Amino acid sequence: MSAEVVLDTEELREMIADVLEVDEKSITPEIDFVRDLGVDSLLAMELAVTLERRYQVKIESHEIGDVRTMPDISALLTRKLRTSA
Numbered sequence: 107m108s109a110e111v112v113l114d115t116e117e118l119r120e121m122i123a124d125v126l127e128v129d130e131k132s133i134t135p136e137i138d139f140v141r142d143l144g145v146d147s148l149l150a151m152e153l154a155v156t157l158e159r160r161y162q163v164k165i166e167s168h169e170i171g172d173v174r175t176m177p178d179i180s181a182l183l184t185r186k187l188r189t190s191a
Contacts, residue, residue: 113180113187121160122176125153138174147171157183163190 123130126143139145145153154170157163157179163186173179 113183115176115180118179118183119176121156122153122179125149125156133176135176137176140174161187163187 119130119133123133126133126139126145126149128143132143137143139150150170150173151167153173154165154167158165161183163183165182165186169182173182
């Protein structure tokens with residue numbers, strides 16, 4: 107039996123916007139962090155560290171490298187939280 111994981115998308119959006127130093131309203135499901143916001147590998151790692159601290163999960167560098175949108179982050183966190191539950 108797998109644990110049900112529900113992320114607070116508003117809280118997640120706020121965290122992402124804070125780390126990326128952008129307006130929270132710009133973090134939409136369609137926005138591509140790399141293409142549209144210019145996120146580089148250093149900023150991606152900073153985001154990973156923030157998410158690790160908040161959700162108490164370990165995110166590998168190759169995993170955060172595959173994250174380009176908010177739905178990508180949600181899916182990654184949901185997967186991580188399910189396996190740690």
